[in-house]
Amino acid sequence: MTVQRADARRNHALILAVAEKEVAAHGANASLEQIARTAGVGSATVRRHFPSRRALLSAVFGKRIDDLRARAVDLAEADDPRAALLDWLSALTAYATSARGMADALLQDGGDDADHADACSLRLGGAVDPLLRRAVRAGAVAPEVTTADLITLVTGLALATEHHPNPAAEANRLLTLTVRGISPQS
């Protein structure tokens, strides 16, 4: 594993590009076979570059994850800590519902013993942590809430609204409900 060969790098990019479209069209369990066929490579090659379906999903959504991280960094300096956090949650919800399969990708890392280096949710969590802690310091969020909690909640929302006529709208509605609380009563 000194350095990847040129053709390998090319195939990697090609497969990734095809996989993006395929996952967008058919969700998290798109056919790896079909991806290989469309990309014009053998199915073994797909498996070689992405040993598990999770690895593929993780790579596919890598860019979106980066976008969200960048967004979190931007928002970390906004005036209103609470609004900033809510903004970011809303963005996460939009991403998670628009990109079919992203929710699954976010969830299922940590489930198996995979290397956590490129695990989606961890990469996200790190970037959001400052945002959350600032909101906590401002008294807008209870101190025991973790970034993992937030991500889990939103991905759950995305999963649960997947079969809805308008997932994004529904998820967003439920998000505001979750933010306000079903029955705060405090």
Next chain:
Amino acid sequence: MTVQRADARRNHALILAVAEKEVAAHGANASLEQIARTAGVGSATVRRHFPSRRALLSAVFGKRIDDLRARAVDLAEADDPRAALLDWLSALTAYATSARGMADALLQDGGDDADHADACSLRLGGAVDPLLRRAVRAGAVAPEVTTADLITLVTGLALATEHHPNPAAEANRLLTLTVRGISPQS
């Protein structure tokens, strides 16, 4: 379709019993083929009694659904409307997390054009509605909240915590978080 033949009824019950164990063991996408094999019937027979996987799941969790309905009826007369609703939500969470695949069953009805007669969530919703409306009248819950919202939220929680070391505990923790609100601010 005058009346089912005796052997058909027997097979129906047999398949259901096997399916319960199999779903408990392997989740919502247990192998129908395996169920048929264990039950000692042809795979076509399974499909004849339960045309879709959803139909099978719906039947499998029918009893639990009934339990939850009964629970809702009981709680409908409790002293504290808010506590009653929260009680029921907690029960739903416990069920949804303990029974692997139940969350999927609750979600995916309505997704396709199936007959909604025996759809899980509808059967649940009807029973919970009084509970919810009472809580709304008591001012504990915002009036625009629907039973479908509650069920969606909880199933989302169950799905999102499925890969957690201790799903039930985690889901319950997140439920209280959702009830109180991430950031109520009111």
Next chain:
DNA sequence: TGCTAAGTGGCGGGGTCCTCCGTATCGTAC
């Protein structure tokens, strides 16, 4: 220009879902 290791792709095995169709069985009418 050769050589070697990295990379490839096709094949076969095992599994699932689903449909079709010949056959066995139940329940009834005689």
Next chain:
DNA sequence: GTACGATACGGAGGACCCCGCCACTTAGCA
């Protein structure tokens, strides 16, 4: 008690998928 028709059964077969193996090609270095 028997014969018959509708009902229900189960196995075969096609299409698809995931996965591992292994002979072959090709890139990149000397």
